[in-house]
Amino acid sequence: MGRIKFLFPNKHDVYLHDTPSKSLFSRSYRAYSHGCVRVQDPMDFADALMKNEPNISRASLESMIGSSERWVNPEHKIPVHIAYFTLRVQPDGNITSYADIYGHNAKLISALNK
Structure with missing residues (x-):
């Protein structure tokens, strides 16, 4: 299964992404992403981000997993605060x-x- 990535504009090239290493979420030391932010439940996160996007459904996002890189551009801007x-x-x-x-x-x- 391909990873899910959430890109957002920033000068440090940091993005949010899924991980195949789910066991890392149970560790107290979790700095294994080289500056990016691992998302524990990426589909739940995507649901929350896309709740106001009528043309982007969970099913459409799930159908993209495992395919070549695909982009989804929401109509509404989503502020990101880390x-x-x-x-x-x-x-x-x-x-x-x-x-x-x-x-x-x-x-x-x-x-x-x-």
């Missing part, structure tokens, strides 16, 4: 800390201390 967090509050209230692989925390702490 958030980077190194802490997560669990449902039980405990906080889980993740590695700051990009070093953003040190920059933020330095800026806040000025």
Whole structure:
């Protein structure tokens, strides 16, 4: 099965994509995509993105999987905002800390201390 990719304009050539390595989603260290963002449930994500697109259905998207590269251009612009967090509050209230692989925390702490 071919991967599903979600491309969006950005100066870093980052895109969102499916992965054949689903087991990576259960790991606490998940920086295996070389800068791109892995999408855990790409068809569910596509459904959410295309909910206002009358000419793009889940069935039409699923029919494209495994074929040569195909493009789907929605009529409506979809804003993309990527958030980077190194802490997560669990449902039980405990906080889980993740590695700051990009070093953003040190920059933020330095800026806040000025």
